[in-house]
Amino acid sequence: FKLTTVEEFEAATEKLLETGKKVGADAWQYRAAKQTPHCKFGEQGVCCRICAMGPCRITPKAPRGICGCDVHGIVGRNYLKFTAGGAATHSDHGREICHTLYCAKPEGPYKVKDPEKLLRIAKEWGVETEGKDIYDLAHEVAYLGLSEYGKVFGTQNFLKRAPQHTQEIWEREEIAPRAIDREVSCSLHMSHMGCSSLPEALIRQSLRAGLSDGWGGSMAGTEFSDVLFGTPKPIETEANLGVMVAENVNIVVHGHDPSLSEMICEYADDPEMIAYAKEMGAKGITVSGVCCTSNEVAMRRGIPMAGNFLQQENVVLTGACEAIVVDVQCIFPALGPLSKCFHTKFVTTSPIAQMPDAEYIRFNAETAGENAKAIVKMAIENFKNRKPELVHIPDMKQKATVGYSVEAIVKTLDGVANSQVDEMGTTKPLLECITSGVIRGAVAMVGCNNPKVRPDTAHIELMKKMIANDIIIIASGCSAQAAAKAGLMDKEAKELCGAGLKRVCELADIPPVLHMGSCVDISRMMILAAELAKDSGLNISQLPVVGCAPEWMSEKAVSIGNYVVATGIDTFLGVDPYVSGSDQIAQLLTEGVRDWVEAAYTVEKDIDKLGDAMIARIEEKRTALGI
Numbered sequence: 001f002k003l004t005t006v007e008e009f010e011a012a013t014e015k016l017l018e019t020g021k022k023v024g025a026d027a028w029q030y031r032a033a034k035q036t037p038h039c040k041f042g043e044q045g046v047c048c049r050i051c052a053m054g055p056c057r058i059t060p061k062a063p064r065g066i067c068g069c070d071v072h073g074i075v076g077r078n079y080l081k082f083t084a085g086g087a088a089t090h091s092d093h094g095r096e097i098c099h100t101l102y103c104a105k106p107e108g109p110y111k112v113k114d115p116e117k118l119l120r121i122a123k124e125w126g127v128e129t130e131g132k133d134i135y136d137l138a139h140e141v142a143y144l145g146l147s148e149y150g151k152v153f154g155t156q157n158f159l160k161r162a163p164q165h166t167q168e169i170w171e172r173e174e175i176a177p178r179a180i181d182r183e184v185s186c187s188l189h190m191s192h193m194g195c196s197s198l199p200e201a202l203i204r205q206s207l208r209a210g211l212s213d214g215w216g217g218s219m220a221g222t223e224f225s226d227v228l229f230g231t232p233k234p235i236e237t238e239a240n241l242g243v244m245v246a247e248n249v250n251i252v253v254h255g256h257d258p259s260l261s262e263m264i265c266e267y268a269d270d271p272e273m274i275a276y277a278k279e280m281g282a283k284g285i286t287v288s289g290v291c292c293t294s295n296e297v298a299m300r301r302g303i304p305m306a307g308n309f310l311q312q313e314n315v316v317l318t319g320a321c322e323a324i325v326v327d328v329q330c331i332f333p334a335l336g337p338l339s340k341c342f343h344t345k346f347v348t349t350s351p352i353a354q355m356p357d358a359e360y361i362r363f364n365a366e367t368a369g370e371n372a373k374a375i376v377k378m379a380i381e382n383f384k385n386r387k388p389e390l391v392h393i394p395d396m397k398q399k400a401t402v403g404y405s406v407e408a409i410v411k412t413l414d415g416v417a418n419s420q421v422d423e424m425g426t427t428k429p430l431l432e433c434i435t436s437g438v439i440r441g442a443v444a445m446v447g448c449n450n451p452k453v454r455p456d457t458a459h460i461e462l463m464k465k466m467i468a469n470d471i472i473i474i475a476s477g478c479s480a481q482a483a484a485k486a487g488l489m490d491k492e493a494k495e496l497c498g499a500g501l502k503r504v505c506e507l508a509d510i511p512p513v514l515h516m517g518s519c520v521d522i523s524r525m526m527i528l529a530a531e532l533a534k535d536s537g538l539n540i541s542q543l544p545v546v547g548c549a550p551e552w553m554s555e556k557a558v559s560i561g562n563y564v565v566a567t568g569i570d571t572f573l574g575v576d577p578y579v580s581g582s583d584q585i586a587q588l589l590t591e592g593v594r595d596w597v598e599a600a601y602t603v604e605k606d607i608d609k610l611g612d613a614m615i616a617r618i619e620e621k622r623t624a625l626g627i
């Protein structure tokens with residue numbers, strides 16, 4: 001067993017960039033070089049352009065903007081706006097999923113695949129289930145889910161899933177999120193010119209907006225995706241560009257919303273479509289994915305993962321991509337011009353993410369079947385336009401076992417349960433591993449890639465370090481894909497673990513890095529932490545568990561960070577969220593918020609030090625518990 005190294009990833013990328021040069025293609029590597037060094041004012045968060053008297057930039061000579069706002073107010077407002085962008089984005093994705101569930105029909109393209117989960121949520125929300133048709137119930141629950149976005153009174157329904165202590169903190173600190181849309185609006189209101197400039201108020205609302213995402217919109221996205229498409233269970237797949245097949249029509253799905261990618265997978269598997277592909281000279285159809293929509297279909301269908309965020313251009317550079325089909329979020333506008341250098345069709349599908357140089361096929365829950373069929377057909381018909389001299393797929397892929405939803409983790413870890421002491425079907429076997437010290441703790445590795453960090457290195461190096469120290473990893477998003485590409489989701493990766501974690505991997509038959517899904521699925525991690533706390537009688541903040549986003553880049557990531565911290569989990573970042581310009585805001589985020597929510601951020605750009613800090617925090621928590 002051998003991991004694929006980052007050097008090998010980079011050599012493969014180099015070769016693809018050579019192809020790109022032949023056709024005059026641009027790439028992020030060149031654009032990043034042209035954009036560095038970055039604007040210092042922007043980097044420190046001290047540039048304000050929220051009114052037309054500005055822009056104002058804070059310097060020692062000009063310590064206040066024209067309105068008199070100081071640097072702390074400016075950095076804080078920027079941070080809150082950044083969070084609101086992320087919360088809006090995740091939550092709107094969740095809303096789309098609720099809407100898809102609302103459109104589910106027994107004979108339509110969208111069905112209820114996990115009725116059990118639907119019943120569970122209905123009961124949780126006080127909906128009468130007795131004698132109801134499952135589709136009537138789905139529509140009723142979906143309507144309630146949609147209502148969470150604009151509920152007139154009260155806070156998010158899902159908050160009740162948190163331990164009592166956590167709920168009390170949220171109430172006490174006035175950060176329990178109300179209607180999701182309200183928290184986003186309220187954040188934009190507060191950060192408007194002439195509203196809040198008090199650091200505490202801005203950061204408090206950042207936490208609340210984050211919570212409206214994690215325990216509101218993202219959780220809706222995850223839960224209702226499970227109802228529609230099935231709750232993930234362990235499944236075998238593969239990762240890295242080598243999953244594309246030269247002889248086949250290659251369709252790559254990219255983005256976040258599984259409503260589209262599920263349908264593409266469905267139709268690419270249709271015998272009629274496969275026959276058509278053969279007629280057009282291909283051997284078959286291969287669907288692979290990039291970013292979170294890829295995680296979604298990998299977790300539920302075993303669809304292979306072509307790569308993560310900073311590999312999206314590489315997919316086109318293979319010259320073997322007939323269509324890259326995108327929904328929303330994290331899609332490089334570069335894909336339009338890039339696909340024009342090849343035969344690739346760049347297909348946008350959502351009114352939310354429209355881009356130049358794309359073919360726009362508007363995707364609708366009501367007409368999903370026809371839309372998906374049209375897209376698959378377009379890809380097949382494009383096969384003949386390939387330029388064989390440009391085709392090169394790097395021979396590089398790894399095996400991965402994915403699909404570790406909370407339900408799957410609980411079930412799998414029954415494999416290590418001691419039937420005398422542990423209750424099966426709870427998190428108690430996992431807790432037993434942790435309290436006995438066989439596993440020291442857990443790290444939730446999440447987030448994107450960022451050219452500021454050598455891509456994938458931080459994810460992979462940190463995971464290697466953690467598992468060698470008997471710390472189990474749960475991963476999502478592009479972090480999970482980095483792990484899969486390297487081979488860390490191959491069960492054989494147990495060889496890289498300390499003796500304790502290795503034993504657990506053997507007994508439970510799991511890899512040491514567990515794929516928990518997409519970015520909205522970080523809500524799964526919140527549920528897991530909540531269950532661990534309830535089953536152990538501890539507070540979430542006492543558990544030897546931390547979160548880490550070493551290569552993050554998007555507004556969504558900051559929203560996530562805020563809800564993870566506000567849930568009581570210390571969070572470690574490898575990239576600064578544009579707050580270094582204000583010592584007050586930086587102090588609040590890294591220390592001050594601990595007084596409110598029992599957790600805080602650590603920002604450390606040196607990845608080795610970041611890893612040491614996480615281990616130290618986990619050990620500190622163990623010592624405090626006397627374990």
Ligand code: SF4
Nearest residue numbers: 048051054056065067
């Ligand atoms: Fe300048 Fe104040 Fe306007 Fe910001 S809000 S641009 S600091 S005048």
Ligand code: FE2
Nearest residue numbers: 292477518519
């Ligand atoms: Fe994502």
